Amino acid sequence: MAKLETKLIHEGEEHNTTKSVVSPIYQTSTYFVSEDIAEFAHSTSTVKFPEFYHRHGNPTSSQAAAVIASLEKTEDALILATGMAAISTAILAAVKSGDHIIAQHTHYAASRTFLLDFLSDYGVEVTLVDQIDNEAFASAVKGNTKLIYIETPSNPNLEITDLEYIGKLGKDKGILTMIDNTFASPINQVPAEYGIDVVVHSATKYLGGHSDLTAGAVCGSKEMIAKVWKRSLLLGASLSPFDSWLLLRGLKTLALRVRQINENALALAQWLEKQPQISKVGYTGLESHPQHQLAKKQMKGYTGMLVIEIEGNDAFGKAQTILNSLEVFANAVSLGGVESLIAHPASMWSSSNEEQKKKSGITDGTLRLSVGIEHIEDLIADFSQALAKI
Structure with a gap:
Protein backbone atom coordinates (compact mmCIF):
# COMPACT_ATOMS: atom_id res chain seq x y z
CA MET A 1 0.00 0.00 0.00
CA ALA A 2 1.31 3.43 -0.92
CA LYS A 3 2.52 5.72 1.85
CA LEU A 4 0.82 9.01 2.70
CA GLU A 5 3.23 11.22 0.77
CA THR A 6 2.75 9.10 -2.36
CA LYS A 7 -1.04 9.14 -2.04
CA LEU A 8 -1.00 12.94 -1.90
CA ILE A 9 0.59 12.97 -5.35
CA HIS A 10 -1.11 10.04 -7.08
CA GLU A 11 -4.47 9.27 -5.42
CA GLY A 12 -7.46 9.74 -7.70
CA GLU A 13 -5.43 9.90 -10.91
CA GLU A 14 -8.14 7.88 -12.65
CA HIS A 15 -10.15 11.11 -12.77
CA ASN A 16 -7.48 12.65 -15.00
CA THR A 17 -8.42 11.03 -18.29
CA THR A 18 -5.94 13.11 -20.27
CA LYS A 19 -2.28 12.28 -20.84
CA SER A 20 -1.10 15.35 -18.90
CA VAL A 21 1.01 14.94 -15.77
CA VAL A 22 -0.93 17.71 -14.01
CA SER A 23 -4.71 17.47 -14.10
CA PRO A 24 -6.22 20.19 -16.30
CA ILE A 25 -8.69 22.88 -15.27
CA TYR A 26 -12.12 22.04 -16.68
CA GLN A 27 -13.33 25.61 -17.07
CA THR A 28 -16.82 24.80 -18.24
CA SER A 29 -20.29 24.72 -16.71
CA THR A 30 -21.60 21.94 -18.97
CA TYR A 31 -19.41 18.89 -19.54
CA PHE A 32 -21.66 16.44 -21.24
CA VAL A 33 -23.04 16.30 -24.78
CA SER A 34 -24.94 13.14 -25.65
CA GLU A 35 -27.49 11.94 -28.17
CA ASP A 36 -28.33 8.94 -26.02
CA ILE A 37 -31.25 9.69 -23.66
CA ALA A 38 -30.47 6.73 -21.38
CA GLU A 39 -26.86 7.82 -21.05
CA PHE A 40 -28.01 11.36 -20.29
CA ALA A 41 -30.41 10.10 -17.61
CA HIS A 42 -27.63 8.06 -16.02
CA SER A 43 -25.36 11.11 -15.90
CA THR A 44 -27.90 13.38 -14.27
CA SER A 45 -28.79 10.88 -11.52
CA THR A 46 -25.36 9.45 -10.66
CA VAL A 47 -23.87 10.80 -7.43
CA LYS A 48 -20.94 13.17 -8.08
CA PHE A 49 -20.94 12.38 -11.81
CA PRO A 50 -17.84 14.34 -12.86
CA GLU A 51 -18.71 15.26 -16.44
CA PHE A 52 -22.34 16.32 -16.60
CA TYR A 53 -22.98 19.78 -15.10
CA HIS A 54 -20.69 21.68 -12.77
CA ARG A 55 -23.09 21.71 -9.81
CA HIS A 56 -23.07 17.89 -9.95
CA GLY A 57 -19.27 17.60 -9.97
CA ASN A 58 -16.16 17.99 -12.07
CA PRO A 59 -13.12 15.77 -12.68
CA THR A 60 -10.64 17.89 -10.71
CA SER A 61 -12.93 18.09 -7.68
CA SER A 62 -13.38 14.32 -7.91
CA GLN A 63 -9.62 13.82 -7.82
CA ALA A 64 -9.18 16.20 -4.86
CA ALA A 65 -12.02 14.42 -3.05
CA ALA A 66 -10.34 11.06 -3.62
CA VAL A 67 -7.11 12.36 -2.07
CA ILE A 68 -8.88 13.75 1.00
CA ALA A 69 -11.01 10.62 1.50
CA SER A 70 -7.84 8.55 1.38
CA LEU A 71 -6.19 10.77 3.98
CA GLU A 72 -9.22 10.61 6.27
CA LYS A 73 -9.66 6.87 5.71
CA THR A 74 -13.29 7.23 4.67
CA GLU A 75 -15.11 5.67 1.73
CA ASP A 76 -15.80 8.92 -0.07
CA ALA A 77 -15.62 12.70 0.10
CA LEU A 78 -17.30 15.72 -1.43
CA ILE A 79 -15.67 19.06 -2.20
CA LEU A 80 -17.68 22.27 -1.77
CA ALA A 81 -17.10 26.01 -2.13
CA THR A 82 -16.27 26.91 1.49
CA GLY A 83 -15.72 25.36 4.88
CA MET A 84 -19.10 26.61 6.07
CA ALA A 85 -20.73 25.12 2.97
CA ALA A 86 -19.26 21.76 3.98
CA ILE A 87 -20.30 22.11 7.62
CA SER A 88 -23.83 23.38 6.99
CA THR A 89 -24.58 21.00 4.13
CA ALA A 90 -23.31 17.98 6.06
CA ILE A 91 -25.37 18.88 9.13
CA LEU A 92 -28.50 19.54 7.05
CA ALA A 93 -28.04 16.10 5.49
CA ALA A 94 -27.98 14.55 8.97
CA VAL A 95 -30.89 16.22 10.79
CA LYS A 96 -34.42 17.49 10.22
CA SER A 97 -37.01 19.46 12.18
CA GLY A 98 -37.67 17.86 15.56
CA ASP A 99 -34.17 16.37 15.86
CA HIS A 100 -31.61 17.12 18.56
CA ILE A 101 -27.87 17.81 18.22
CA ILE A 102 -25.19 17.67 20.91
CA ALA A 103 -22.33 20.10 20.30
CA GLN A 104 -19.62 21.88 22.31
CA HIS A 105 -19.45 25.29 23.97
CA THR A 106 -16.37 26.01 21.87
CA HIS A 107 -16.69 25.91 18.10
CA TYR A 108 -15.61 28.03 15.18
CA ALA A 109 -17.79 31.14 15.53
CA ALA A 110 -19.73 30.67 12.28
CA SER A 111 -20.40 27.01 13.14
CA ARG A 112 -21.73 28.07 16.51
CA THR A 113 -24.01 30.66 14.93
CA PHE A 114 -25.30 28.07 12.46
CA LEU A 115 -26.00 25.62 15.27
CA LEU A 116 -27.67 28.04 17.67
CA ASP A 117 -29.38 30.57 15.40
CA PHE A 118 -29.97 29.05 11.96
CA LEU A 119 -31.03 25.56 13.02
CA SER A 120 -33.38 26.83 15.73
CA ASP A 121 -35.41 28.60 13.03
CA TYR A 122 -36.02 25.20 11.45
CA GLY A 123 -36.99 23.31 14.58
CA VAL A 124 -33.68 21.62 15.37
CA GLU A 125 -32.69 21.63 19.05
CA VAL A 126 -29.03 22.01 20.04
CA THR A 127 -27.45 21.31 23.43
CA LEU A 128 -23.95 22.62 24.14
CA VAL A 129 -21.67 20.77 26.56
CA ASP A 130 -18.14 21.08 27.93
CA GLN A 131 -15.99 19.18 25.45
CA ILE A 132 -13.48 18.03 28.05
CA ASP A 133 -16.25 16.33 30.09
CA ASN A 134 -17.04 12.98 28.49
CA GLU A 135 -20.01 12.34 30.74
CA ALA A 136 -21.57 15.64 29.70
CA PHE A 137 -22.01 14.26 26.19
CA ALA A 138 -23.62 11.06 27.47
CA SER A 139 -25.90 12.97 29.85
CA ALA A 140 -27.11 15.20 27.02
CA VAL A 141 -28.37 12.30 24.88
CA LYS A 142 -32.13 12.32 24.27
CA GLY A 143 -34.48 10.05 22.40
CA ASN A 144 -34.39 12.40 19.40
CA THR A 145 -30.62 12.97 19.38
CA LYS A 146 -29.44 12.37 15.81
CA LEU A 147 -26.02 14.02 15.73
CA ILE A 148 -23.02 14.65 17.97
CA TYR A 149 -20.97 17.47 16.44
CA ILE A 150 -17.46 18.09 17.77
CA GLU A 151 -14.33 20.08 16.97
CA THR A 152 -10.92 19.12 18.28
CA PRO A 153 -8.59 20.86 18.84
CA SER A 154 -11.18 23.59 19.26
CA ASN A 155 -11.04 27.08 17.83
CA PRO A 156 -9.54 29.14 19.37
CA ASN A 157 -8.72 27.70 22.81
CA LEU A 158 -7.30 24.35 21.66
CA GLU A 159 -9.24 22.13 24.01
CA ILE A 160 -9.39 18.44 23.13
CA THR A 161 -12.43 16.19 22.73
CA ASP A 162 -11.93 12.47 23.40
CA LEU A 163 -12.44 10.93 19.96
CA GLU A 164 -12.49 7.33 21.12
CA TYR A 165 -15.18 8.09 23.70
CA ILE A 166 -17.36 10.03 21.25
CA GLY A 167 -16.96 7.39 18.56
CA LYS A 168 -18.06 4.64 20.96
CA LEU A 169 -20.91 6.74 22.38
CA GLY A 170 -22.25 7.33 18.90
CA LYS A 171 -22.03 3.68 17.95
CA ASP A 172 -23.63 2.50 21.22
CA LYS A 173 -26.53 4.96 20.94
CA GLY A 174 -26.99 4.80 17.17
CA ILE A 175 -26.15 8.50 16.82
CA LEU A 176 -24.19 9.92 13.88
CA THR A 177 -20.91 11.57 14.93
CA MET A 178 -19.31 14.42 13.01
CA ILE A 179 -16.07 16.34 13.54
CA ASP A 180 -14.53 19.54 12.24
CA ASN A 181 -10.95 18.36 11.71
CA THR A 182 -9.67 21.67 10.27
CA PHE A 183 -7.31 22.63 13.12
CA ALA A 184 -5.57 19.26 13.13
CA SER A 185 -5.56 18.31 9.42
CA PRO A 186 -5.54 14.62 8.47
CA ILE A 187 -1.76 14.63 8.75
CA ASN A 188 -2.05 15.09 12.51
CA GLN A 189 -5.36 13.38 13.27
CA VAL A 190 -7.57 10.76 11.60
CA PRO A 191 -10.92 10.68 13.44
CA ALA A 192 -12.23 7.67 11.49
CA GLU A 193 -9.64 5.57 13.32
CA TYR A 194 -11.66 6.28 16.48
CA GLY A 195 -15.08 5.55 15.01
CA ILE A 196 -16.13 9.07 14.03
CA ASP A 197 -18.58 8.84 11.11
CA VAL A 198 -18.22 12.14 9.24
CA VAL A 199 -15.28 14.53 8.93
CA VAL A 200 -15.61 18.10 7.70
CA HIS A 201 -12.88 20.58 6.78
CA SER A 202 -12.42 24.14 5.83
CA ALA A 203 -10.09 23.20 2.98
CA THR A 204 -9.27 26.89 2.77
CA LYS A 205 -6.85 26.22 5.63
CA TYR A 206 -4.23 23.43 5.79
CA LEU A 207 -5.53 21.38 2.86
CA GLY A 208 -5.19 24.27 0.40
CA GLY A 209 -2.36 25.75 2.38
CA HIS A 210 -1.53 28.90 0.40
CA SER A 211 -4.29 31.37 1.34
CA ASP A 212 -5.39 31.61 -2.28
CA LEU A 213 -8.70 29.71 -2.29
CA THR A 214 -11.80 28.95 -0.25
CA ALA A 215 -13.09 25.39 -0.18
CA GLY A 216 -14.68 22.81 2.08
CA ALA A 217 -14.69 19.03 2.31
CA VAL A 218 -17.04 16.42 3.74
CA CYS A 219 -15.73 12.87 4.26
CA GLY A 220 -17.72 9.79 5.21
CA SER A 221 -19.40 6.65 3.95
CA LYS A 222 -20.64 6.49 0.36
CA GLU A 223 -24.20 6.55 1.69
CA MET A 224 -23.59 9.69 3.75
CA ILE A 225 -21.74 11.50 0.97
CA ALA A 226 -24.63 10.72 -1.39
CA LYS A 227 -27.00 12.43 1.07
CA VAL A 228 -24.71 15.44 1.36
CA TRP A 229 -24.35 15.60 -2.44
CA LYS A 230 -28.12 15.68 -2.89
CA ARG A 231 -28.36 18.56 -0.41
CA SER A 232 -25.53 20.35 -2.18
CA LEU A 233 -27.37 20.24 -5.51
CA LEU A 234 -30.13 22.35 -3.95
CA LEU A 235 -27.93 24.62 -1.84
CA GLY A 236 -25.60 25.23 -4.78
CA ALA A 237 -22.23 25.70 -3.09
CA SER A 238 -20.13 24.16 -5.86
CA LEU A 239 -16.39 24.76 -5.88
CA SER A 240 -15.18 26.56 -9.01
CA PRO A 241 -13.03 24.59 -11.49
CA PHE A 242 -10.00 26.81 -10.88
CA ASP A 243 -10.24 26.51 -7.09
CA SER A 244 -10.58 22.73 -7.43
CA TRP A 245 -7.31 22.77 -9.32
CA LEU A 246 -5.65 25.00 -6.70
CA LEU A 247 -6.83 22.66 -3.92
CA LEU A 248 -5.47 19.61 -5.72
CA ARG A 249 -2.15 21.38 -6.18
CA GLY A 250 -2.01 22.40 -2.52
CA LEU A 251 -2.72 18.87 -1.31
CA LYS A 252 0.45 17.57 -2.96
CA THR A 253 2.66 19.36 -0.41
CA LEU A 254 0.35 18.93 2.61
Whole structure:
Protein backbone atom coordinates (compact mmCIF):
# COMPACT_ATOMS: atom_id res chain seq x y z
CA MET A 1 0.00 0.00 0.00
CA ALA A 2 1.31 3.43 -0.92
CA LYS A 3 2.52 5.72 1.85
CA LEU A 4 0.82 9.01 2.70
CA GLU A 5 3.23 11.22 0.77
CA THR A 6 2.75 9.10 -2.36
CA LYS A 7 -1.04 9.14 -2.04
CA LEU A 8 -1.00 12.94 -1.90
CA ILE A 9 0.59 12.97 -5.35
CA HIS A 10 -1.11 10.04 -7.08
CA GLU A 11 -4.47 9.27 -5.42
CA GLY A 12 -7.46 9.74 -7.70
CA GLU A 13 -5.43 9.90 -10.91
CA GLU A 14 -8.14 7.88 -12.65
CA HIS A 15 -10.15 11.11 -12.77
CA ASN A 16 -7.48 12.65 -15.00
CA THR A 17 -8.42 11.03 -18.29
CA THR A 18 -5.94 13.11 -20.27
CA LYS A 19 -2.28 12.28 -20.84
CA SER A 20 -1.10 15.35 -18.90
CA VAL A 21 1.01 14.94 -15.77
CA VAL A 22 -0.93 17.71 -14.01
CA SER A 23 -4.71 17.47 -14.10
CA PRO A 24 -6.22 20.19 -16.30
CA ILE A 25 -8.69 22.88 -15.27
CA TYR A 26 -12.12 22.04 -16.68
CA GLN A 27 -13.33 25.61 -17.07
CA THR A 28 -16.82 24.80 -18.24
CA SER A 29 -20.29 24.72 -16.71
CA THR A 30 -21.60 21.94 -18.97
CA TYR A 31 -19.41 18.89 -19.54
CA PHE A 32 -21.66 16.44 -21.24
CA VAL A 33 -23.04 16.30 -24.78
CA SER A 34 -24.94 13.14 -25.65
CA GLU A 35 -27.49 11.94 -28.17
CA ASP A 36 -28.33 8.94 -26.02
CA ILE A 37 -31.25 9.69 -23.66
CA ALA A 38 -30.47 6.73 -21.38
CA GLU A 39 -26.86 7.82 -21.05
CA PHE A 40 -28.01 11.36 -20.29
CA ALA A 41 -30.41 10.10 -17.61
CA HIS A 42 -27.63 8.06 -16.02
CA SER A 43 -25.36 11.11 -15.90
CA THR A 44 -27.90 13.38 -14.27
CA SER A 45 -28.79 10.88 -11.52
CA THR A 46 -25.36 9.45 -10.66
CA VAL A 47 -23.87 10.80 -7.43
CA LYS A 48 -20.94 13.17 -8.08
CA PHE A 49 -20.94 12.38 -11.81
CA PRO A 50 -17.84 14.34 -12.86
CA GLU A 51 -18.71 15.26 -16.44
CA PHE A 52 -22.34 16.32 -16.60
CA TYR A 53 -22.98 19.78 -15.10
CA HIS A 54 -20.69 21.68 -12.77
CA ARG A 55 -23.09 21.71 -9.81
CA HIS A 56 -23.07 17.89 -9.95
CA GLY A 57 -19.27 17.60 -9.97
CA ASN A 58 -16.16 17.99 -12.07
CA PRO A 59 -13.12 15.77 -12.68
CA THR A 60 -10.64 17.89 -10.71
CA SER A 61 -12.93 18.09 -7.68
CA SER A 62 -13.38 14.32 -7.91
CA GLN A 63 -9.62 13.82 -7.82
CA ALA A 64 -9.18 16.20 -4.86
CA ALA A 65 -12.02 14.42 -3.05
CA ALA A 66 -10.34 11.06 -3.62
CA VAL A 67 -7.11 12.36 -2.07
CA ILE A 68 -8.88 13.75 1.00
CA ALA A 69 -11.01 10.62 1.50
CA SER A 70 -7.84 8.55 1.38
CA LEU A 71 -6.19 10.77 3.98
CA GLU A 72 -9.22 10.61 6.27
CA LYS A 73 -9.66 6.87 5.71
CA THR A 74 -13.29 7.23 4.67
CA GLU A 75 -15.11 5.67 1.73
CA ASP A 76 -15.80 8.92 -0.07
CA ALA A 77 -15.62 12.70 0.10
CA LEU A 78 -17.30 15.72 -1.43
CA ILE A 79 -15.67 19.06 -2.20
CA LEU A 80 -17.68 22.27 -1.77
CA ALA A 81 -17.10 26.01 -2.13
CA THR A 82 -16.27 26.91 1.49
CA GLY A 83 -15.72 25.36 4.88
CA MET A 84 -19.10 26.61 6.07
CA ALA A 85 -20.73 25.12 2.97
CA ALA A 86 -19.26 21.76 3.98
CA ILE A 87 -20.30 22.11 7.62
CA SER A 88 -23.83 23.38 6.99
CA THR A 89 -24.58 21.00 4.13
CA ALA A 90 -23.31 17.98 6.06
CA ILE A 91 -25.37 18.88 9.13
CA LEU A 92 -28.50 19.54 7.05
CA ALA A 93 -28.04 16.10 5.49
CA ALA A 94 -27.98 14.55 8.97
CA VAL A 95 -30.89 16.22 10.79
CA LYS A 96 -34.42 17.49 10.22
CA SER A 97 -37.01 19.46 12.18
CA GLY A 98 -37.67 17.86 15.56
CA ASP A 99 -34.17 16.37 15.86
CA HIS A 100 -31.61 17.12 18.56
CA ILE A 101 -27.87 17.81 18.22
CA ILE A 102 -25.19 17.67 20.91
CA ALA A 103 -22.33 20.10 20.30
CA GLN A 104 -19.62 21.88 22.31
CA HIS A 105 -19.45 25.29 23.97
CA THR A 106 -16.37 26.01 21.87
CA HIS A 107 -16.69 25.91 18.10
CA TYR A 108 -15.61 28.03 15.18
CA ALA A 109 -17.79 31.14 15.53
CA ALA A 110 -19.73 30.67 12.28
CA SER A 111 -20.40 27.01 13.14
CA ARG A 112 -21.73 28.07 16.51
CA THR A 113 -24.01 30.66 14.93
CA PHE A 114 -25.30 28.07 12.46
CA LEU A 115 -26.00 25.62 15.27
CA LEU A 116 -27.67 28.04 17.67
CA ASP A 117 -29.38 30.57 15.40
CA PHE A 118 -29.97 29.05 11.96
CA LEU A 119 -31.03 25.56 13.02
CA SER A 120 -33.38 26.83 15.73
CA ASP A 121 -35.41 28.60 13.03
CA TYR A 122 -36.02 25.20 11.45
CA GLY A 123 -36.99 23.31 14.58
CA VAL A 124 -33.68 21.62 15.37
CA GLU A 125 -32.69 21.63 19.05
CA VAL A 126 -29.03 22.01 20.04
CA THR A 127 -27.45 21.31 23.43
CA LEU A 128 -23.95 22.62 24.14
CA VAL A 129 -21.67 20.77 26.56
CA ASP A 130 -18.14 21.08 27.93
CA GLN A 131 -15.99 19.18 25.45
CA ILE A 132 -13.48 18.03 28.05
CA ASP A 133 -16.25 16.33 30.09
CA ASN A 134 -17.04 12.98 28.49
CA GLU A 135 -20.01 12.34 30.74
CA ALA A 136 -21.57 15.64 29.70
CA PHE A 137 -22.01 14.26 26.19
CA ALA A 138 -23.62 11.06 27.47
CA SER A 139 -25.90 12.97 29.85
CA ALA A 140 -27.11 15.20 27.02
CA VAL A 141 -28.37 12.30 24.88
CA LYS A 142 -32.13 12.32 24.27
CA GLY A 143 -34.48 10.05 22.40
CA ASN A 144 -34.39 12.40 19.40
CA THR A 145 -30.62 12.97 19.38
CA LYS A 146 -29.44 12.37 15.81
CA LEU A 147 -26.02 14.02 15.73
CA ILE A 148 -23.02 14.65 17.97
CA TYR A 149 -20.97 17.47 16.44
CA ILE A 150 -17.46 18.09 17.77
CA GLU A 151 -14.33 20.08 16.97
CA THR A 152 -10.92 19.12 18.28
CA PRO A 153 -8.59 20.86 18.84
CA SER A 154 -11.18 23.59 19.26
CA ASN A 155 -11.04 27.08 17.83
CA PRO A 156 -9.54 29.14 19.37
CA ASN A 157 -8.72 27.70 22.81
CA LEU A 158 -7.30 24.35 21.66
CA GLU A 159 -9.24 22.13 24.01
CA ILE A 160 -9.39 18.44 23.13
CA THR A 161 -12.43 16.19 22.73
CA ASP A 162 -11.93 12.47 23.40
CA LEU A 163 -12.44 10.93 19.96
CA GLU A 164 -12.49 7.33 21.12
CA TYR A 165 -15.18 8.09 23.70
CA ILE A 166 -17.36 10.03 21.25
CA GLY A 167 -16.96 7.39 18.56
CA LYS A 168 -18.06 4.64 20.96
CA LEU A 169 -20.91 6.74 22.38
CA GLY A 170 -22.25 7.33 18.90
CA LYS A 171 -22.03 3.68 17.95
CA ASP A 172 -23.63 2.50 21.22
CA LYS A 173 -26.53 4.96 20.94
CA GLY A 174 -26.99 4.80 17.17
CA ILE A 175 -26.15 8.50 16.82
CA LEU A 176 -24.19 9.92 13.88
CA THR A 177 -20.91 11.57 14.93
CA MET A 178 -19.31 14.42 13.01
CA ILE A 179 -16.07 16.34 13.54
CA ASP A 180 -14.53 19.54 12.24
CA ASN A 181 -10.95 18.36 11.71
CA THR A 182 -9.67 21.67 10.27
CA PHE A 183 -7.31 22.63 13.12
CA ALA A 184 -5.57 19.26 13.13
CA SER A 185 -5.56 18.31 9.42
CA PRO A 186 -5.54 14.62 8.47
CA ILE A 187 -1.76 14.63 8.75
CA ASN A 188 -2.05 15.09 12.51
CA GLN A 189 -5.36 13.38 13.27
CA VAL A 190 -7.57 10.76 11.60
CA PRO A 191 -10.92 10.68 13.44
CA ALA A 192 -12.23 7.67 11.49
CA GLU A 193 -9.64 5.57 13.32
CA TYR A 194 -11.66 6.28 16.48
CA GLY A 195 -15.08 5.55 15.01
CA ILE A 196 -16.13 9.07 14.03
CA ASP A 197 -18.58 8.84 11.11
CA VAL A 198 -18.22 12.14 9.24
CA VAL A 199 -15.28 14.53 8.93
CA VAL A 200 -15.61 18.10 7.70
CA HIS A 201 -12.88 20.58 6.78
CA SER A 202 -12.42 24.14 5.83
CA ALA A 203 -10.09 23.20 2.98
CA THR A 204 -9.27 26.89 2.77
CA LYS A 205 -6.85 26.22 5.63
CA TYR A 206 -4.23 23.43 5.79
CA LEU A 207 -5.53 21.38 2.86
CA GLY A 208 -5.19 24.27 0.40
CA GLY A 209 -2.36 25.75 2.38
CA HIS A 210 -1.53 28.90 0.40
CA SER A 211 -4.29 31.37 1.34
CA ASP A 212 -5.39 31.61 -2.28
CA LEU A 213 -8.70 29.71 -2.29
CA THR A 214 -11.80 28.95 -0.25
CA ALA A 215 -13.09 25.39 -0.18
CA GLY A 216 -14.68 22.81 2.08
CA ALA A 217 -14.69 19.03 2.31
CA VAL A 218 -17.04 16.42 3.74
CA CYS A 219 -15.73 12.87 4.26
CA GLY A 220 -17.72 9.79 5.21
CA SER A 221 -19.40 6.65 3.95
CA LYS A 222 -20.64 6.49 0.36
CA GLU A 223 -24.20 6.55 1.69
CA MET A 224 -23.59 9.69 3.75
CA ILE A 225 -21.74 11.50 0.97
CA ALA A 226 -24.63 10.72 -1.39
CA LYS A 227 -27.00 12.43 1.07
CA VAL A 228 -24.71 15.44 1.36
CA TRP A 229 -24.35 15.60 -2.44
CA LYS A 230 -28.12 15.68 -2.89
CA ARG A 231 -28.36 18.56 -0.41
CA SER A 232 -25.53 20.35 -2.18
CA LEU A 233 -27.37 20.24 -5.51
CA LEU A 234 -30.13 22.35 -3.95
CA LEU A 235 -27.93 24.62 -1.84
CA GLY A 236 -25.60 25.23 -4.78
CA ALA A 237 -22.23 25.70 -3.09
CA SER A 238 -20.13 24.16 -5.86
CA LEU A 239 -16.39 24.76 -5.88
CA SER A 240 -15.18 26.56 -9.01
CA PRO A 241 -13.03 24.59 -11.49
CA PHE A 242 -10.00 26.81 -10.88
CA ASP A 243 -10.24 26.51 -7.09
CA SER A 244 -10.58 22.73 -7.43
CA TRP A 245 -7.31 22.77 -9.32
CA LEU A 246 -5.65 25.00 -6.70
CA LEU A 247 -6.83 22.66 -3.92
CA LEU A 248 -5.47 19.61 -5.72
CA ARG A 249 -2.15 21.38 -6.18
CA GLY A 250 -2.01 22.40 -2.52
CA LEU A 251 -2.72 18.87 -1.31
CA LYS A 252 0.45 17.57 -2.96
CA THR A 253 2.66 19.36 -0.41
CA LEU A 254 0.35 18.93 2.61
CA ALA A 255 2.58 16.47 4.48
CA LEU A 256 5.73 18.56 3.98
CA ARG A 257 4.01 21.79 5.01
CA VAL A 258 2.29 20.43 8.09
CA ARG A 259 5.39 18.72 9.42
CA GLN A 260 7.40 21.94 9.20
CA ILE A 261 4.52 23.87 10.73
CA ASN A 262 4.28 21.35 13.59
CA GLU A 263 8.01 21.73 14.28
CA ASN A 264 7.86 25.53 14.21
CA ALA A 265 4.76 25.74 16.39
CA LEU A 266 6.19 23.52 19.12
CA ALA A 267 9.45 25.46 19.23
CA LEU A 268 7.64 28.81 19.33
CA ALA A 269 5.21 27.61 22.02
CA GLN A 270 8.11 26.42 24.19
CA TRP A 271 9.83 29.80 23.80
CA LEU A 272 6.64 31.81 24.49
CA GLU A 273 5.98 29.80 27.65
CA LYS A 274 9.17 31.27 29.12
CA GLN A 275 8.31 34.92 28.39
CA PRO A 276 7.19 37.01 31.41
CA GLN A 277 4.75 39.06 29.31
CA ILE A 278 2.74 35.89 28.55
CA SER A 279 0.57 34.45 31.32
CA LYS A 280 -0.51 31.34 29.44
CA VAL A 281 0.35 29.41 26.29
CA GLY A 282 -2.21 26.95 24.99
CA TYR A 283 -0.64 24.39 22.71
CA THR A 284 -1.51 20.70 22.62
CA GLY A 285 2.15 19.75 22.20
CA LEU A 286 3.20 21.30 25.51
CA GLU A 287 3.29 19.11 28.59
CA SER A 288 1.65 22.01 30.44
CA HIS A 289 -1.50 21.62 28.34
CA PRO A 290 -4.06 20.00 30.68
CA GLN A 291 -5.03 17.47 27.99
CA HIS A 292 -1.57 16.84 26.58
CA GLN A 293 -1.74 13.09 27.21
CA LEU A 294 -5.07 12.79 25.39
CA ALA A 295 -3.69 14.85 22.50
CA LYS A 296 -0.62 12.62 22.44
CA LYS A 297 -2.87 9.55 22.27
CA GLN A 298 -5.12 10.63 19.39
CA MET A 299 -2.90 12.99 17.41
CA LYS A 300 0.21 12.26 15.34
CA GLY A 301 1.32 15.91 15.49
CA TYR A 302 0.14 18.98 17.35
CA THR A 303 -0.76 21.43 14.53
CA GLY A 304 0.39 24.98 13.90
CA MET A 305 -2.30 26.56 16.04
CA LEU A 306 -1.62 28.00 19.47
CA VAL A 307 -3.20 30.58 21.73
CA ILE A 308 -1.57 32.95 24.22
CA GLU A 309 -2.84 35.17 27.04
CA ILE A 310 -1.23 38.54 27.72
CA GLU A 311 -0.10 39.12 31.32
CA GLY A 312 -1.38 41.96 33.53
CA ASN A 313 -3.68 44.95 33.24
CA ASP A 314 -4.83 46.59 30.00
CA ALA A 315 -4.65 43.28 28.17
CA PHE A 316 -6.49 44.75 25.20
CA GLY A 317 -3.99 47.59 24.83
CA LYS A 318 -1.05 45.23 25.14
CA ALA A 319 -2.56 42.88 22.58
CA GLN A 320 -2.98 45.81 20.20
CA THR A 321 0.66 46.82 20.70
CA ILE A 322 1.82 43.30 19.88
CA LEU A 323 -0.34 43.17 16.77
CA ASN A 324 0.99 46.54 15.61
CA SER A 325 4.61 45.58 16.29
CA LEU A 326 4.83 42.17 14.67
CA GLU A 327 6.47 42.18 11.24
CA VAL A 328 6.55 38.54 10.15
CA PHE A 329 3.21 37.57 11.69
CA ALA A 330 0.34 39.29 9.87
CA ASN A 331 -2.78 40.35 11.74
CA ALA A 332 -5.32 38.61 9.51
CA VAL A 333 -8.16 36.11 9.54
CA SER A 334 -7.90 32.47 8.48
CA LEU A 335 -5.13 29.99 9.28
CA GLY A 336 -3.19 27.00 8.04
CA GLY A 337 -1.24 28.71 5.27
CA VAL A 338 2.49 28.80 4.64
CA GLU A 339 2.65 32.29 6.19
CA SER A 340 2.31 32.99 9.92
CA LEU A 341 -0.83 34.83 11.03
CA ILE A 342 -2.11 36.23 14.30
CA ALA A 343 -5.63 37.25 15.29
CA HIS A 344 -7.51 38.76 18.25
CA PRO A 345 -10.49 36.40 18.78
CA ALA A 346 -12.45 38.79 21.04
CA SER A 347 -12.65 41.19 18.10
CA MET A 348 -13.26 38.50 15.49
CA TRP A 349 -16.00 36.62 17.38
CA SER A 350 -18.48 39.49 17.01
CA SER A 351 -21.41 37.08 16.72
CA SER A 352 -20.75 35.74 20.25
CA ASN A 353 -21.89 37.55 23.39
CA GLU A 354 -19.69 37.99 26.46
CA GLU A 355 -20.99 34.84 28.16
CA GLN A 356 -20.33 32.77 25.06
CA LYS A 357 -16.83 34.20 24.74
CA LYS A 358 -16.14 33.36 28.37
CA LYS A 359 -17.27 29.76 27.90
CA SER A 360 -15.00 29.57 24.86
CA GLY A 361 -12.03 30.88 26.88
CA ILE A 362 -11.80 34.16 24.96
CA THR A 363 -10.63 37.31 26.77
CA ASP A 364 -9.38 40.74 25.68
CA GLY A 365 -5.85 39.41 26.09
CA THR A 366 -6.29 36.28 23.97
CA LEU A 367 -4.26 36.05 20.77
CA ARG A 368 -4.54 33.14 18.32
CA LEU A 369 -1.47 32.20 16.29
CA SER A 370 -1.31 30.22 13.06
CA VAL A 371 2.35 29.31 12.63
CA GLY A 372 3.71 29.05 9.09
CA ILE A 373 6.82 27.60 7.48
CA GLU A 374 9.14 30.59 7.91
CA HIS A 375 12.44 29.97 9.71
CA ILE A 376 11.82 29.49 13.43
CA GLU A 377 14.57 31.94 14.39
CA ASP A 378 12.77 34.68 12.47
CA LEU A 379 9.45 33.86 14.13
CA ILE A 380 10.99 33.99 17.61
CA ALA A 381 12.85 37.20 16.81
CA ASP A 382 9.62 38.79 15.59
CA PHE A 383 7.81 38.00 18.82
CA SER A 384 10.82 39.00 20.91
CA GLN A 385 10.88 42.55 19.52
CA ALA A 386 7.07 42.86 19.77
CA LEU A 387 6.89 41.70 23.39
CA ALA A 388 9.65 44.14 24.32
CA LYS A 389 7.26 47.01 23.44
CA ILE A 390 4.59 46.22 26.04
